[in-house]
Amino acid sequence: QSALTQPASVSGSPGQSITIPCTGTSSDVGSYNLVSWYQQHPGKAPKLIIYVGSKRPSGVSNRFSGSKSGNTASLTISGLQAEDEADYYCCSFAGSTTYVFGTGTRVTVL
């Protein structure tokens, strides 16, 4: 499977909202409502922030939200804060109990 496509970088000022798209195909993102998003700070393990497209695990800020349209899922971070500066990865179920990650997006808070 090919990686899901994400922009290499997205930036925003504190307080602003940013959106990270994650484009797949009809074999993964488009076929299943099983997209998850992970936040990874440098040198740390990834952290789950969104699952089944739009649900947040307990303890994750409601400034993070997810959505999907067709073959593209999106992560929106509202009220951008300095601590949100990290790498973000989408991941989709791809059938036959397999998964595929996105290419990753570096979020910079200006």
Added chain:
Amino acid sequence: QVQLVQSGAEVKKPGASVRVSCKTSGYTFTSYAIHWVRQAPGQRLEWMGWINGVNGNTKYSQRFQGSVTFSRDTSASTAYMILSSLRSEDTAVYYCARDRLPFLAGDAFDVWGQGTLVTVSS
């Protein structure tokens, strides 16, 4: 609380094999699958496959099929990943992560190990 603790960093020569362990605690090991994810230096996350906690069945990504083997020790609540015929391109951090839901009904990876750096160098 649920924890996954991985073994320490390894340095191996090309052609060798390496075993990375993932010791779990805080939940019923046999009810959840464990996934393995690779991250080469400065690169993206790559899903490698899973091992089913219930029966030890495995699934490998096509990319890693034939070069990786997953196993488990239920008495020790520990999952293992063995990488064989190592090449320099296998230098990466390897993570284990738990399926969010039991019995392979998962849709995400909710708890992660701290990662294990495997360096392949002559």
